[in-house]
Amino acid sequence: MSRLTKMKTLLGSLLGDKRSHPEKLLIDHLRRVTEFAQAMAQNHSIVIDEDLLAAVTLTHDLGKVHGKFQKLLDGIGAGVNHAKPSAWFTYSLTDDILAAEIVCRHHTGLRNLDDLIADWANDQEGNKTMQNLLPDWPFMISEDSFLDLQLYLYATLKYEIGIDHWLRTRLLYSLLIAADRMEAIGITSLPNKLLPAFSQPVLPSRSESIDAWRQNIKEVCLQRATKVEKPGVYTLTLPTGAGKTLTGMAIAHGWAQRFAANSIIYCLPFISIVEQTAAVAKEVFGSENVQEDHSLAYGKQRDEEIADYSREAAAWQKMSTMFRYWREPVVLTTMVHFWESIFNPRANRSMNFHRLTNAVVIIDEPQTISPRYWHGLGQLLAYLSQKCNIFFLLMTATQPQIVSEKELAPPNTLFPYNRHQYEVVMAETGETIKKVKVEDLADLLQAHLPVAEHSGLVVVNRKKAAVQAYRVLESLNLQAPILLLSGWVTPYRRRIFLRYLKWLEKKGCRHYLAATQVVEAGVDLDFGWVFRDLGPLDSIVQVAGRCNRHSKKDFIGEVVIAEIVSNRGHSTWRNIYDEILIDKTKEVLINKPCFSEQDVGGIVDKYYKKILEGLAEVPLFERLSQGQWGEYAKLFAEEDEVTNNVTVFIEENASLWSMLRKLEETEWTLEDRDEQKKLIQKVMQYAIEIPKTMVSACRSFCANIYTEDDEPIFRPIFEGRAWFLSKDAIKKEGGLYSPLLGFIPPETDDEEFSSIL
Template sequence: MTNWDTKNGKKTCAGPREKAESARSPLSDKKACPVRYYAHTAENEAGQTLYTLKDGRQTTARPHPADLADEQIGWQPLAAHLRNVARLAGQFGKPMGMQKEAELAGLLHDLGKYSHRFQNRLRDPSIHGINHWAAGAVHAADLKQVPVAFAVDGHHTGMPALGGITGLKQTVRRKLDHTVWKEWTGCSESISELLARQSAAGGIALPSLPPFPLDDHFSGAFRTRLLFSCLADADFLDTEAHFNPPAASQRIVPTLQPEHALAILQGHLAAKPAGGSVNERRRRLLADCLASANKPPGLFTLTAPTGSGKTLSSLAFAFQHIAAHNSSLPQGDPRCFQRIIVVIPYTSIIEQTAQVYRDIFEPVFGPDYLLEHHSAVAPRERPEDLGRDAEEIRMRRARLAAENWDSPLVVTTSVQFFESLFSHLPSDCRKLHNIARSVVLFDEVQTLPSRLVPSLLSAVGLLTRDYGVTAVFMTATQPAFAAAGKALPYGWRPVEISSDPEAMAEALRRTRIELPAKESVSWEDIARKLIGHPQSLCVVNTTKDARRLFEMLRAQVADGTFHLSARLCPAHRREKLAAIRERLRAGLPCRLVSTQLIEAGVDVDFPVAFRALGPLDSIIQTAGRCNREGWHPQPCPVIVFRPADGGLPRGAYGVAKAKTEDFLARHPEAGGQLHLPAFYSAYFAELYDLLGPQSCQSDPVFTASHNFDFPKAAEECRLVGDDSRAVLVKWKRGAELADKLQRVQHLTAAECRAAQQFLVNLYQQEFIDARAKGYVFQPAKDWDFWVWNSNYSDDLGLGHLDIDSLTV
């Protein structure tokens, strides 16, 4: 008897153990099949495996295999698991037109568990290294269902890199050790016989499908990720239902109820003060949003100045758009919109926006109506560990804690949204199918990295073209995506919602921007100018500059002096912003030094602002925090200055700052026109020519996706340019969560959500340095999750680290 040695490509002699196991395989000898095939064991409340003995007793002590009953009480039958996953995956795939493919993936995903060796592994955890997913992937490849093959092969390990679509079967076979591969020799015939027997016994049956066409590789890879999402979420949910029925029963979420929600929102808006030119223009924007909402689903832009009410007017658009569209379809039609997803660049705005939504909707619909999701506080899937039996419990906890965006209103970050769209890991991708048939509101889209514009816009284009998504790109400074769109395979032809963006920008002009002199100024000079204004804002380019200027100010006027940066955890920033707003309302001294995180949508209103010279869109966004409500009849000053020894973040930020200097030098009249959309559109066009890829082929994410290289696409799709690591800080409830994680070695999904508010992100090099110095520790050995164990200041947040290139 010979087996295939995948390491050297030669046939080798099998030993007695391998011969015996092969002889007992359900595929090679039907008479040797175990009485029952199982997908999962049973566990007690402590997470210990429960074994049923031949006398009917159950024990957590691992018995000798000869003492085990053929039928294990509480273990999940494999056929039931495959049917359940197929049913759920098919439901998830139906709105995207891939119900049959998703059902096929569900039926095939654990096909390798129909093997003697895997069933022995369930009964004897000391057996390791059983690959149970590759067999189904091979069969899908034989059926020429490429997306199904990728999804099945990746549902534990992450979708693979295959250098295109060729060689799937060979690659999958290499993942099987020689004994297991011998069991699956003659795979198609054996699997067909097995499935036929199961179907005849009331088990499982495969749907028939035509071969998958591959005329557009980027589109095919995108569809594969969405199919992968259906399988991953279905598998996680059925696994959760088996191991944790109480948690599964709590997953019932409210429906969107767009008409009711719109009425509540309009009531909230009607209760706001009606007087003044600012409120008049906000009502005009709301009317534009409601009128445009009746247009067909697709791609929209909303260009409106800061303070014009985009946050709530765009939400009104979404509710009205869904109500109008869904009313034209039969109830329960899979083409109906299901949810609204709001995508925001910074966690600082997420906290603010989510709280506004909660205040409006939670009293009526309850706390589960809205999901705020920006950072996963759960054991991360590490590709080197995925699929190892020793990691099974840890990874199951990670996946069950991952979000799947099944709430009707989701608020998330650009990083979470786009990096998940191009991920290859199950816990990241499980949410993707819930993007289909959604209205997605992208806020402050000028923050998207120009180097990835082709892949990001192509993904949005496919969502709107093929998956029933309506997308709205919102900002006061609309990027020149139309110019970049000329190189996109799916084009870029959005419909503008605002009836007259230029007129609205002119009407809402509340500041005058003073451009910088050629001479630079010292931080001491800026501190003196800030002291001369009891209420003033200064935005700088790096955390080091923010800390330096804040400390100068605090030494002279401690009362009412504040610092904001991403060195403070979200809950801490929210508390600071509440104090700042209260002092501004009360007319008390309030001087704020901040990094650029204050710029994108944060609702504060100062009578004067200072801005270190930086990218043009950042200057305009700083102006949006000055005289925001129009309480001052004359335009308030926004003073741009050149710091004598100021730092700059790495990468594109410095290039954009240099382009701004060049652009302003060629347009000396700019100070009076920076509020006009046409002006900054010209700036963005020049910046994209300088920074952005000239074609899809020069975008690494697009190229990797085109080649079906899923790990490479995930690696390249980094919106912040560098890998970051979140650490939990022991600030208020953060200390309680850190202690719980250390004591019980894991957190619940609810606690993971709560912990989001106590995280600070470190760049990879910072994390390495902090770990070497003992500033962070890992409280749970099975969780790739870390706690900050050093100084955390009430004024400055995270201490010790001093990297000049940090932005926020």
């Protein structure tokens, strides 16, 4: 009889009436978690050691038999750490220290190999701990066994660790975390939905010739996709307007059917594009089969929409809200969440990793990933595709050099005609790109663009510059609506603006938009001309994709590039983009300051080659291979802004203050976490981030203005971790927040906040 079989036989009698949760027997929890993990592994055809998975799941909470933990369940005392004691039981059963590490870290996160070795090799209390908790446990660890473990840790594991160890650990970890959280919140059964059929939506017609070109491109790409015979990393490089989104979905669905894939995971860089693409996916696959996953998605449902949920449906809603678990066969998610599922060491961020196995994964706009990650990411995607039977499809108009087994688009696929042309405004010497202050932008626009004749887009690098650009457009007396989109406009307001822009476009009304990079990739907006502040070349090309996007016949849009600087001559791209990206962009553009849309592919290829020549890459694959599992390379630099920024809630909703008060004053329990998280997602619709260094200036600006209840209009909440700006400060002119412009920083020296605005 194996150890596992013997343990299964004895476990019920060993645990007796010990509990895992207030009204749940520990033995029941362990068995159901095991059933869930095994079912998920089977549903997703995950190749894994079933006995090892069972050993991990059946032992993961054995430390909860401790008397202090049992008292905690009755509301007495502070409890005790149960994870490490549980992990010693795992090790005694399996002789597998990585399996034990999974249990040890199932409420925290994976860690680096050196930290793992030091912790386990120096913990000589394992056997004593096990004897105190379960005296009749049949597999105690002898002194010789512990010495063998120490020898293995220092003399073997340290030197044999490799990428296969990481993959096995990550898969087991993901299955345990997902199953444990599911069972804890009351889920009783797992769905096993089949992939839905593909339903071609009715598309708006541009022109007969363009429609025919699109259809031909789609058919050729689909035909080339049928030649794919194995998992791998494939690319689809198509110009803006070629119907890339639907073509990609059709390819993914075809592969999923041919190769029995369980899921389609579609990853996009920004929330606004996730929302936009999710709407298309719901038309194609049916809304009941599509999960829209991002930080704001689960706060959208109204209370009355979920009032009739069954207990099981309510539990699944909790799973989505609290953990953003990918439940449906088609998932639209953010690039950050996809990245976290692979690289983030934290337990709850890891639970979707197993959902990538036997899936088709679309990565849309992969050029938004830092070039420093390209090589390591390419290595890892190629490895995962072979080991986990994953088909990766990288789609964009400006394909980065990550990795590709095959390009699915026909060679040199170009739009049938030039929709726009580029002009780089050069300095008088002709040797550098022209630098211009925002207040002088009006003259440059009028000199180089048909500003008043067509709708226009001005994209700048900084939020404050976007406000200034809006003022510049206002000064031109354009007699047309002007809007602004940036991170200083609340998500609630941004949605309104995007709908309004689409409505103006549909009505054929001339309009203007000042924006930051939020409109770069994938946002379905169309303008007659575009100005782009100097940025990386691929970002410039993505913004240019908004110029004559809908292929107006007999019209060539104009894209103008110059370098905006502050009053002291400092470039606004600094501290936003890597200097090497800008340097290589300048090299390419100075050599060819005027070019057409048809030239873009060759120019972008030169740019990518130049940046890869001089770039210090982040060795993602090597880190994982060497056991650096606690390291986390954040996908976007914006993720680091959290430490420098503070959240400000803008009272654009009459219920916002009461929702914030409820969040702050309620003593939230584990049972309430779903309600708490939904409430957080609702209030985040009205949140922006501003630099912490601006708080003092904002307080001074509002110092003498009070609300009707004598509260300051700008005041701290959540013990100073966030701020609330009342409706009294929301004004078109003279307030801290404008319904048109978003947050308006108090007047300060431009350079004071130069690195953060």
